[in-house]
Amino acid sequence: MTATPAAHLTAAVKVYGGGDTEVRALDGVTLGFEAGRFTAIMGPSGSGKSTLMHCAAGLDTLTSGQAYIGGTELGSLGDKKLTLLRRERVGFVFQAFNLLPTLTVAENITLPQDLAGSRPDPEWTAALIDVVGLGDRLHHRPGELSGGQQQRVAVARALASRPEVVFADEPTGNLDSRSGAEVLGLLGRAVHEMGRTVVMVTHDPVAAAHADEVVFLADGRLAGRMQQPTAERVLDQLKSYDRKEAAR
Protein backbone atom coordinates (compact mmCIF):
# COMPACT_ATOMS: atom_id res chain seq x y z
CA MET A 1 0.00 0.00 0.00
CA THR A 2 1.32 3.46 -0.83
CA ALA A 3 1.43 6.14 1.88
CA THR A 4 -1.26 8.82 1.98
CA PRO A 5 -0.06 11.89 0.03
CA ALA A 6 0.51 15.08 2.03
CA ALA A 7 -2.26 16.67 -0.04
CA HIS A 8 -4.41 15.46 -2.89
CA LEU A 9 -7.31 16.31 -5.14
CA THR A 10 -9.77 13.90 -6.73
CA ALA A 11 -11.91 14.86 -9.75
CA ALA A 12 -11.48 18.50 -8.76
CA VAL A 13 -13.72 20.95 -10.60
CA LYS A 14 -13.84 24.68 -9.95
CA VAL A 15 -16.30 26.82 -11.88
CA TYR A 16 -16.33 30.59 -11.54
CA GLY A 17 -19.39 32.61 -12.54
CA GLY A 18 -22.29 31.24 -14.55
CA GLY A 19 -24.09 31.49 -17.88
CA ASP A 20 -22.08 33.16 -20.65
CA THR A 21 -19.30 34.19 -18.30
CA GLU A 22 -18.78 30.73 -16.75
CA VAL A 23 -15.11 29.71 -16.44
CA ARG A 24 -14.06 26.13 -15.66
CA ALA A 25 -10.77 26.95 -13.93
CA LEU A 26 -10.30 23.29 -12.87
CA ASP A 27 -11.83 20.64 -15.07
CA GLY A 28 -11.50 17.27 -13.37
CA VAL A 29 -8.03 17.22 -11.81
CA THR A 30 -6.90 14.17 -9.83
CA LEU A 31 -3.46 14.72 -8.38
CA GLY A 32 -1.47 13.85 -5.26
CA PHE A 33 1.47 15.64 -3.64
CA GLU A 34 3.68 13.02 -2.07
CA ALA A 35 5.11 13.76 1.38
CA GLY A 36 8.77 14.70 1.55
CA ARG A 37 8.83 16.06 -2.01
CA PHE A 38 9.20 19.47 -3.61
CA THR A 39 6.63 19.88 -6.39
CA ALA A 40 6.26 22.82 -8.76
CA ILE A 41 2.99 23.60 -10.55
CA MET A 42 3.39 25.22 -13.95
CA GLY A 43 1.27 26.04 -16.97
CA PRO A 44 0.23 28.89 -19.22
CA SER A 45 -1.43 31.96 -17.73
CA GLY A 46 -5.02 31.17 -16.81
CA SER A 47 -4.43 27.39 -16.80
CA GLY A 48 -5.69 27.11 -13.21
CA LYS A 49 -2.47 26.99 -11.16
CA SER A 50 -3.54 29.43 -8.44
CA THR A 51 -7.03 27.98 -8.32
CA LEU A 52 -5.59 24.49 -7.84
CA MET A 53 -3.29 25.66 -5.07
CA HIS A 54 -6.01 27.63 -3.29
CA CYS A 55 -8.43 24.70 -3.40
CA ALA A 56 -5.78 22.16 -2.34
CA ALA A 57 -4.80 24.39 0.60
CA GLY A 58 -8.32 25.08 1.82
CA LEU A 59 -8.22 28.77 0.88
CA ASP A 60 -11.03 28.22 -1.62
CA THR A 61 -13.66 25.51 -2.11
CA LEU A 62 -14.20 23.18 -5.06
CA THR A 63 -17.41 23.20 -7.10
CA SER A 64 -17.22 19.39 -7.15
CA GLY A 65 -14.66 16.72 -6.30
CA GLN A 66 -12.57 16.49 -3.15
CA ALA A 67 -9.47 18.11 -1.70
CA TYR A 68 -7.56 16.42 1.13
CA ILE A 69 -4.80 17.43 3.51
CA GLY A 70 -3.45 14.08 4.69
CA GLY A 71 -6.57 11.98 5.23
CA THR A 72 -8.85 14.96 5.99
CA GLU A 73 -11.37 15.93 3.32
CA LEU A 74 -11.64 19.72 3.35
CA GLY A 75 -15.19 19.95 1.98
CA SER A 76 -16.51 18.17 5.06
CA LEU A 77 -15.09 20.77 7.45
CA GLY A 78 -16.93 23.83 8.70
CA ASP A 79 -15.29 27.27 8.61
CA LYS A 80 -13.88 26.98 12.12
CA LYS A 81 -12.28 23.57 11.59
CA LEU A 82 -10.93 24.69 8.21
CA THR A 83 -9.31 27.76 9.79
CA LEU A 84 -7.70 25.54 12.43
CA LEU A 85 -6.50 23.08 9.81
CA ARG A 86 -4.91 25.88 7.77
CA ARG A 87 -3.25 27.26 10.88
CA GLU A 88 -1.96 23.99 12.27
CA ARG A 89 -1.39 21.69 9.33
CA VAL A 90 -0.57 23.94 6.37
CA GLY A 91 2.09 26.62 5.80
CA PHE A 92 1.86 29.43 3.23
CA VAL A 93 4.40 31.57 1.41
CA PHE A 94 3.05 34.33 -0.83
CA GLN A 95 4.65 36.47 -3.51
CA ALA A 96 4.17 39.61 -1.41
CA PHE A 97 5.87 38.18 1.73
CA ASN A 98 2.84 39.18 3.91
CA LEU A 99 4.84 39.85 7.08
CA LEU A 100 3.43 42.06 9.82
CA PRO A 101 5.44 45.30 9.72
CA THR A 102 5.11 46.11 13.43
CA LEU A 103 6.42 42.74 14.60
CA THR A 104 10.07 41.72 14.73
CA VAL A 105 11.48 38.89 12.62
CA ALA A 106 11.31 36.52 15.61
CA GLU A 107 7.70 37.50 16.36
CA ASN A 108 6.69 37.11 12.72
CA ILE A 109 8.17 33.61 12.61
CA THR A 110 6.19 32.37 15.62
CA LEU A 111 3.02 34.38 14.94
CA PRO A 112 0.90 31.49 13.56
CA GLN A 113 1.75 29.41 16.63
CA ASP A 114 1.09 32.33 18.95
CA LEU A 115 -2.33 32.76 17.31
CA ALA A 116 -3.00 29.05 17.69
CA GLY A 117 -1.96 29.18 21.34
CA SER A 118 0.67 26.50 20.74
CA ARG A 119 4.16 26.62 22.15
CA PRO A 120 6.93 26.89 19.56
CA ASP A 121 9.49 24.08 19.81
CA PRO A 122 12.70 25.96 20.68
CA GLU A 123 15.01 23.43 19.00
CA TRP A 124 13.06 23.44 15.76
CA THR A 125 12.77 27.25 15.76
CA ALA A 126 16.53 27.57 16.35
CA ALA A 127 17.26 25.10 13.52
CA LEU A 128 14.98 27.07 11.20
CA ILE A 129 16.57 30.39 12.06
CA ASP A 130 19.94 28.82 11.39
CA VAL A 131 18.83 27.48 8.00
CA VAL A 132 17.31 30.80 6.88
CA GLY A 133 20.47 32.58 8.04
CA LEU A 134 18.73 35.41 9.90
CA GLY A 135 20.10 34.85 13.39
CA ASP A 136 21.54 38.38 13.51
CA ARG A 137 18.28 39.97 12.32
CA LEU A 138 15.80 38.48 14.79
CA HIS A 139 14.99 41.80 16.45
CA HIS A 140 14.72 43.78 13.23
CA ARG A 141 11.40 44.69 11.66
CA PRO A 142 10.52 43.60 8.10
CA GLY A 143 10.98 47.16 6.78
CA GLU A 144 14.65 46.95 7.75
CA LEU A 145 15.24 43.85 5.63
CA SER A 146 15.76 43.29 1.90
CA GLY A 147 13.03 41.55 -0.11
CA GLY A 148 15.02 38.33 -0.15
CA GLN A 149 15.50 38.43 3.62
CA GLN A 150 11.79 39.13 4.13
CA GLN A 151 10.87 36.13 2.02
CA ARG A 152 13.31 33.98 4.02
CA VAL A 153 11.43 35.08 7.17
CA ALA A 154 8.16 34.13 5.45
CA VAL A 155 9.59 30.68 4.65
CA ALA A 156 10.67 30.22 8.29
CA ARG A 157 7.18 31.31 9.44
CA ALA A 158 5.55 28.82 7.05
CA LEU A 159 7.73 26.00 8.44
CA ALA A 160 7.58 26.97 12.12
CA SER A 161 4.69 24.72 13.11
CA ARG A 162 6.13 21.80 11.06
CA PRO A 163 3.07 21.75 8.80
CA GLU A 164 2.25 18.69 6.75
CA VAL A 165 2.58 20.75 3.58
CA VAL A 166 3.78 24.24 2.63
CA PHE A 167 2.09 25.93 -0.33
CA ALA A 168 4.13 28.67 -1.99
CA ASP A 169 2.46 30.96 -4.56
CA GLU A 170 5.10 32.56 -6.83
CA PRO A 171 7.51 32.89 -3.87
CA THR A 172 10.24 34.37 -6.08
CA GLY A 173 7.96 36.62 -8.12
CA ASN A 174 9.09 39.81 -6.35
CA LEU A 175 12.78 38.90 -6.01
CA ASP A 176 15.89 39.38 -8.11
CA SER A 177 17.43 36.16 -9.41
CA ARG A 178 20.04 35.87 -6.64
CA SER A 179 17.55 36.35 -3.77
CA GLY A 180 15.12 34.10 -5.61
CA ALA A 181 17.74 31.35 -5.83
CA GLU A 182 18.38 31.68 -2.08
CA VAL A 183 14.69 31.29 -1.27
CA LEU A 184 14.39 28.31 -3.61
CA GLY A 185 17.48 26.75 -2.06
CA LEU A 186 15.85 27.20 1.31
CA LEU A 187 12.62 25.52 0.21
CA GLY A 188 14.74 22.67 -1.22
CA ARG A 189 16.62 22.27 2.08
CA ALA A 190 13.34 22.27 4.00
CA VAL A 191 12.30 19.27 1.91
CA HIS A 192 15.54 17.36 1.53
CA GLU A 193 17.18 18.05 4.90
CA MET A 194 14.19 18.71 7.15
CA GLY A 195 11.70 16.25 5.67
CA ARG A 196 9.05 18.83 4.76
CA THR A 197 6.66 18.86 1.78
CA VAL A 198 6.50 21.89 -0.52
CA VAL A 199 4.10 22.67 -3.37
CA MET A 200 5.01 25.79 -5.34
CA VAL A 201 3.21 27.64 -8.13
CA THR A 202 5.65 29.41 -10.44
CA HIS A 203 5.93 30.94 -13.90
CA ASP A 204 9.69 30.59 -13.90
CA PRO A 205 11.30 27.45 -15.42
CA VAL A 206 14.50 28.18 -13.48
CA ALA A 207 12.52 28.20 -10.22
CA ALA A 208 10.66 25.01 -11.24
CA ALA A 209 13.99 23.28 -11.86
CA HIS A 210 14.65 23.43 -8.08
CA ALA A 211 11.71 21.06 -7.54
CA ASP A 212 11.83 17.25 -7.58
CA GLU A 213 8.86 17.18 -9.92
CA VAL A 214 6.88 19.60 -12.08
CA VAL A 215 3.14 19.20 -12.60
CA PHE A 216 1.85 20.91 -15.75
CA LEU A 217 -1.67 22.27 -16.08
CA ALA A 218 -3.32 23.38 -19.32
CA ASP A 219 -6.93 24.57 -19.57
CA GLY A 220 -7.71 23.46 -16.05
CA ARG A 221 -6.53 19.89 -16.71
CA LEU A 222 -3.48 17.92 -15.72
CA ALA A 223 -1.31 18.03 -18.83
CA GLY A 224 1.83 16.23 -17.68
CA ARG A 225 4.35 15.53 -14.94
CA MET A 226 8.14 15.76 -15.15
CA GLN A 227 10.59 14.19 -12.70
CA GLN A 228 13.96 15.79 -11.97
CA PRO A 229 13.21 18.82 -14.16
CA THR A 230 15.74 21.09 -15.78
CA ALA A 231 14.88 24.68 -16.77
CA GLU A 232 15.43 23.79 -20.43
CA ARG A 233 13.10 20.78 -20.44
CA VAL A 234 10.44 22.73 -18.53
CA LEU A 235 10.65 25.58 -21.03
CA ASP A 236 10.31 23.16 -23.97
CA GLN A 237 7.24 21.60 -22.36
CA LEU A 238 5.64 25.01 -21.77
CA LYS A 239 6.31 26.00 -25.39
CA SER A 240 4.48 22.89 -26.55
CA TYR A 241 1.35 24.05 -24.68
CA ASP A 242 1.67 27.51 -26.23
CA ARG A 243 1.88 25.90 -29.69
CA LYS A 244 -1.24 23.80 -29.00
CA GLU A 245 -3.05 26.94 -27.81
CA ALA A 246 -2.00 28.86 -30.96
CA ALA A 247 -3.19 25.99 -33.19
CA ARG A 248 -6.73 26.08 -31.73
Ligand SMILES: Nc1ncnc2c1ncn2[C@@H]1O[C@H](COP(=O)(O)OP(=O)(O)OP(=O)(O)O)[C@@H](O)[C@H]1O
Ligand atom coordinates in the same frame (compact mmCIF):
# COMPACT_ATOMS: atom_id res chain seq x y z
N1 LIG B 1 -12.38 34.87 -8.71
C1 LIG B 1 -12.50 34.57 -10.02
N2 LIG B 1 -13.64 34.86 -10.69
C2 LIG B 1 -13.78 34.53 -11.98
N3 LIG B 1 -12.84 33.90 -12.73
C3 LIG B 1 -11.70 33.59 -12.11
C4 LIG B 1 -11.45 33.92 -10.73
N4 LIG B 1 -10.20 33.48 -10.40
C5 LIG B 1 -9.69 32.93 -11.52
N5 LIG B 1 -10.58 32.99 -12.54
C6 LIG B 1 -10.38 32.45 -13.90
O1 LIG B 1 -10.05 31.08 -13.79
C7 LIG B 1 -9.04 30.72 -14.73
C8 LIG B 1 -7.84 30.16 -13.97
O2 LIG B 1 -7.26 31.20 -13.19
P1 LIG B 1 -5.98 30.98 -12.28
O3 LIG B 1 -5.69 32.27 -11.62
O4 LIG B 1 -6.17 29.78 -11.45
O5 LIG B 1 -4.86 30.66 -13.38
P2 LIG B 1 -3.27 30.72 -13.26
O6 LIG B 1 -2.78 29.56 -14.07
O7 LIG B 1 -2.88 30.80 -11.85
O8 LIG B 1 -2.97 32.08 -14.02
P3 LIG B 1 -1.73 33.09 -13.92
O9 LIG B 1 -0.53 32.29 -14.34
O10 LIG B 1 -2.08 34.14 -14.92
O11 LIG B 1 -1.66 33.57 -12.51
C9 LIG B 1 -8.73 31.98 -15.52
O12 LIG B 1 -9.50 31.95 -16.71
C10 LIG B 1 -9.20 33.09 -14.61
O13 LIG B 1 -9.61 34.22 -15.36
